[in-house]
Amino acid sequence: MSTRQPVTINDVARAAQVSVSTVSNVLTGNRPVAAKTRQQVLQVVEALGFRPNRLARGLVSRSSKTIGIVASGLEYFGPSRTLVGMEQEASERGYSLLLSLIHDPATEEIEPIVTDLLAHQVDGIIWAIPQIGHNRTWWLNGAHPLPIPVVFLNHQTWPGLVSVDIDNCYGAQLATTHLLESGRQQIGLIAGPSTWYAANQRQKGWASALQAAGKASEPRQIMTGDWSPQSGEQAFYALMKRYPEMDALFVSNDQMAIGAMRAASDLNLRIPEDIAVVGFDDIPEAAFTRPRLTTVRQQVVELGRLAVTALLELIDSSNQQEEQQHNRLLQPSLIVRESSQRLR
Amino acid sequence: MSTRQPVTINDVARAAQVSVSTVSNVLTGNRPVAAKTRQQVLQVVEALGFRPNRLARGLVSRSSKTIGIVASGLEYFGPSRTLVGMEQEASERGYSLLLSLIHDPATEEIEPIVTDLLAHQVDGIIWAIPQIGHNRTWWLNGAHPLPIPVVFLNHQTWPGLVSVDIDNCYGAQLATTHLLESGRQQIGLIAGPSTWYAANQRQKGWASALQAAGKASEPRQIMTGDWSPQSGEQAFYALMKRYPEMDALFVSNDQMAIGAMRAASDLNLRIPEDIAVVGFDDIPEAAFTRPRLTTVRQQVVELGRLAVTALLELIDSSNQQEEQQHNRLLQPSLIVRESSQRLR
DNA sequence: GAGTACCATAAAAACGTTTTACATGTCAAT
DNA sequence: ATTGACATGTAAAACGTTTTTATGGTACTC
Numbered sequence: 157m158s159t160r161q162p163v164t165i166n167d168v169a170r171a172a173q174v175s176v177s178t179v180s181n182v183l184t185g186n187r188p189v190a191a192k193t194r195q196q197v198l199q200v201v202e203a204l205g206f207r208p209n210r211l212a213r214g215l216v217s218r219s220s221k222t223i224g225i226v227a228s229g230l231e232y233f234g235p236s237r238t239l240v241g242m243e244q245e246a247s248e249r250g251y252s253l254l255l256s257l258i259h260d261p262a263t264e265e266i267e268p269i270v271t272d273l274l275a276h277q278v279d280g281i282i283w284a285i286p287q288i289g290h291n292r293t294w295w296l297n298g299a300h301p302l303p304i305p306v307v308f309l310n311h312q313t314w315p316g317l318v319s320v321d322i323d324n325c326y327g328a329q330l331a332t333t334h335l336l337e338s339g340r341q342q343i344g345l346i347a348g349p350s351t352w353y354a355a356n357q358r359q360k361g362w363a364s365a366l367q368a369a370g371k372a373s374e375p376r377q378i379m380t381g382d383w384s385p386q387s388g389e390q391a392f393y394a395l396m397k398r399y400p401e402m403d404a405l406f407v408s409n410d411q412m413a414i415g416a417m418r419a420a421s422d423l424n425l426r427i428p429e430d431i432a433v434v435g436f437d438d439i440p441e442a443a444f445t446r447p448r449l450t451t452v453r454q455q456v457v458e459l460g461r462l463a464v465t466a467l468l469e470l471i472d473s474s475n476q477q478e479e480q481q482h483n484r485l486l487q488p489s490l491i492v493r494e495s496s497q498r499l500r
Numbered sequence: 501m502s503t504r505q506p507v508t509i510n511d512v513a514r515a516a517q518v519s520v521s522t523v524s525n526v527l528t529g530n531r532p533v534a535a536k537t538r539q540q541v542l543q544v545v546e547a548l549g550f551r552p553n554r555l556a557r558g559l560v561s562r563s564s565k566t567i568g569i570v571a572s573g574l575e576y577f578g579p580s581r582t583l584v585g586m587e588q589e590a591s592e593r594g595y596s597l598l599l600s601l602i603h604d605p606a607t608e609e610i611e612p613i614v615t616d617l618l619a620h621q622v623d624g625i626i627w628a629i630p631q632i633g634h635n636r637t638w639w640l641n642g643a644h645p646l647p648i649p650v651v652f653l654n655h656q657t658w659p660g661l662v663s664v665d666i667d668n669c670y671g672a673q674l675a676t677t678h679l680l681e682s683g684r685q686q687i688g689l690i691a692g693p694s695t696w697y698a699a700n701q702r703q704k705g706w707a708s709a710l711q712a713a714g715k716a717s718e719p720r721q722i723m724t725g726d727w728s729p730q731s732g733e734q735a736f737y738a739l740m741k742r743y744p745e746m747d748a749l750f751v752s753n754d755q756m757a758i759g760a761m762r763a764a765s766d767l768n769l770r771i772p773e774d775i776a777v778v779g780f781d782d783i784p785e786a787a788f789t790r791p792r793l794t795t796v797r798q799q800v801v802e803l804g805r806l807a808v809t810a811l812l813e814l815i816d817s818s819n820q821q822e823e824q825q826h827n828r829l830l831q832p833s834l835i836v837r838e839s840s841q842r843l844r
Numbered sequence: 845g846a847g848t849a850c851c852a853t854a855a856a857a858a859c860g861t862t863t864t865a866c867a868t869g870t871c872a873a874t
Numbered sequence: 875a876t877t878g879a880c881a882t883g884t885a886a887a888a889c890g891t892t893t894t895t896a897t898g899g900t901a902c903t904c
Contacts, residue, residue: 164890175854180892190852207619211564212890215555216859225599236580243601252620253599255569257587275551276596385788411784418788440755441785444729444762508860519884524862534882556860560889848903857894864887874877 163204172200183208214277223251223467224273226266227284228258232383233410233439234456235284238309241460242282249468254278261285262351266294274302280467284309288351305470307463312353313483318470320462320484324354327452327488328361331406331434334450334490336369338498340404340432343371345378346391346416348408358408358436377402381412388415396423403431404496410435410442410451417445417495432496447494454488462486507548516544527552558621567595567811568617570610571628572602576727577754577783578800579628582653585804586626593812598622605629606695610638618646624811628653632695649814651807656697657827662814664806664828668698671796671832672705673712675750675778678794678834680713682842684748684776687715689722690735690760692752702752702780721746725756732756736763747775748840754779754786754795761789761839776840791838798832806830 214220308319348355381387407413413435438453558564692699725731751757757779782797
């Protein structure tokens, strides 16, 4: 706990009897070094356990090999897995992660967060904050041109913004179409908060699947929750009251679906006999509810990797001034289980 | 996306017609500056939007105001929340987080991870990796004295190591004692992987509660899972087969408890009438299973804050050479719901 | 054999801060 | 008046790298 580690590039140079520039060239590969000299240097580096100070390196090379992650809702299934994916991809490609969390995306001041990351000289930023409140408009009005690239996660695509996302609309269509094809007639929706882009997309997918089947989608078929199981439970009660003929239900996430199934059970409604349920996320618990929950599986880890890949592309290309647009959507898939079993 | 931001402390000094040292003193507060001058400088800083380059600052001041987090299992309930707590406490106290994740704590090489953090000149490290495999012994054999303090999370206390943790043993006692006091006689255990310290502590708590009640705890009362709902389901089947008189069950985490309840239901066993179940964690879904799950609630966010607090204390005191030991345990609490209802 | 290109290495200049050491001016005490 | 203490400010030295520029040597061309 006490040994300072003052082994610097000078020490290496002295021990290897070469200049510091040569040591630097060996380590960075910026310029060729004779094989014999390189061996000699590497040997000393190993022996002394030298690790270049990344602060000093970043200071002069103007590249910290660090990316800033601004995230939120790590207590939810998706965001925490996505963070894992981002870390994997970044560390595999030699980048470190500087993590900043936002607790209330709707109100929290974002300027200080961004400037702090800039002060740290990050090479790029991944903005993994739900598109709600003024945190979106801050970016859109363009009053804050950044010297580094930014990739947006779970945001509506927009000219000039690079974003990656799950295709929420498609996922919801998948779920709703599946219910229709299983012979269901009256399909309700428990939506997420309308301030969330993802919630709106899932609602849109539900509505468009109904429309494609020639069915109407009316407001009374919809209740809104806040993603929590608790809100799913309440939404279900409210929905059954005003839409009693409902024989199937698409719930915008699995946690609310679990709350809704609990409520159904308390009303002595049988799933899937009386009412079919489909969720969204495929959380680990979904396969072990009673009945096992049919749901839409997103590739959340892959999403994180994709975000980093996109960001690094921008970083590399920004050196070459060849800015490229590349908005990507990952396609979710439907996992059919007991809760949406076809009626005999 | 293109504006370089080359506003440096020199620009500020020039604009404010003072020396760079004065600007530095205003910003760091290291030395007093006359009120009039300070005003003048601050005004220019504001006008130019100057933010000191933290790389340069860290280089000379030998303090990066950054702490390294090495974590694992962010897909689980506890670790992700704890990370949130760490970030909150750190950002409130002016520190940034450098995040490193480990995917397989048992086998992954830890040396490169630590040296990478050291190269980043972090002021301290929080080691939030389950105490399994050689990742523990690496620290214990002391062959790698670090120049910065380290705080261990979810680790067994050890002389010379500072650690913070949940009191898992106490939590398990709480759960088991509650079952005994509710009139249950035969209490089984679904344990976590025996390589995990937390799993062992929970098993120990279960055993000691039984012992305190004058009851034996035999191997046949125990099945081991891997924390997943799937493994809980399988463990339950196995347990009922070899310990059929079981009338209550303590499960080491909520996810396995959900799997176990599903299995019970498939065997037409009623909960809590035929068998009572208590879990551990209090995940959001626990309150909405059927029946609602009695469980042990841990203060996971608080744990993260505590870890940072402890680390910052060490960082501050290491400047003053007054090393202090401070191992802290947070006490969990029991949340009683339907799954452990007393029999009439 | 003179010029030229090239390779490997070295010396020195940056990078943007903080820290150290020194300079000035004022004021109180002698 | 001289001294010392203090308050304020500045110049210059650090911090540990990479990058730029310089240098010496070797081989190659004509």
